[in-house]
Amino acid sequence: MFCPQCGSTQNDELKFCKSCGMNLEAVRNITAMRSADEKWSREMFLSESERKRRKEQTERERGITPEMKRYNEIKAGVIVSSVGVGVMIFLNALMQGVILSGQNPPSDAAILSRIWLAGIIPFLVGLALVVNGWFVSKKQIELTRRGAIADGVLKAADEPSMLNSADTTEFITPRFGITEGTTKHLSSPSQKQ
Numbered sequence: 001m002f003c004p005q006c007g008s009t010q011n012d013e014l015k016f017c018k019s020c021g022m023n024l025e026a027v028r029n030i031t032a033m034r035s036a037d038e039k040w041s042r043e044m045f046l047s048e049s050e051r052k053r054r055k056e057q058t059e060r061e062r063g064i065t066p067e068m069k070r071y072n073e074i075k076a077g078v079i080v081s082s083v084g085v086g087v088m089i090f091l092n093a094l095m096q097g098v099i100l101s102g103q104n105p106p107s108d109a110a111i112l113s114r115i116w117l118a119g120i121i122p123f124l125v126g127l128a129l130v131v132n133g134w135f136v137s138k139k140q141i142e143l144t145r146r147g148a149i150a151d152g153v154l155k156a157a158d159e160p161s162m163l164n165s166a167d168t169t170e171f172i173t174p175r176f177g178i179t180e181g182t183t184k185h186l187s188s189p190s191q192k193q
Contacts, residue, residue: 004045011046016047023047066144070137077129084123091115 001010003017010017015025026045045055095112098104099125104112 003027023050064136066141070133070141073133073137074130077131077133079126080129081123083128084119084121084126086119087114087122088119091119120135 001012001024002008003020003022003024005022006017006020008017008019010024014021017024023045026047030045036061097116099112100111
């Protein structure tokens, strides 16, 4: 298999290119399932950790901070919880009206009086978002800050350090060849007479 990034020949069993670190497993997966009308993208060949790192870098460039994400998560939780409470109130009022109309048998009244409990699902989902934003995301922000202080740059504390890709320009080409100086003992044709 040829690496699409550096062009070197690689063994078919390798998951990553030995020369540049390209994710060859992703290349195999994409080529196996690619249809004729799909377009190739450089992002398809990145490893999951590299994709995550680039996403975080893009968010930093756009000004999306972990604090902003936490705020948005808490805000979404409050909205979803409020929707859940609203659904519970609406269903309770609607079903009480249906029960009081007297057009259904008394055995159905027990079921109709409990339909409002369907609103608990969005309420609990919103509550979980608020709790996650309030406690879990706070810990992630602290870890990010510790990583930024330790490294001097914005980098997650739990992110593994990665090796840079190979740079072939760092090798110095020799100024001589293998055959250099092997023909010095021969005289030039103009000297022979």
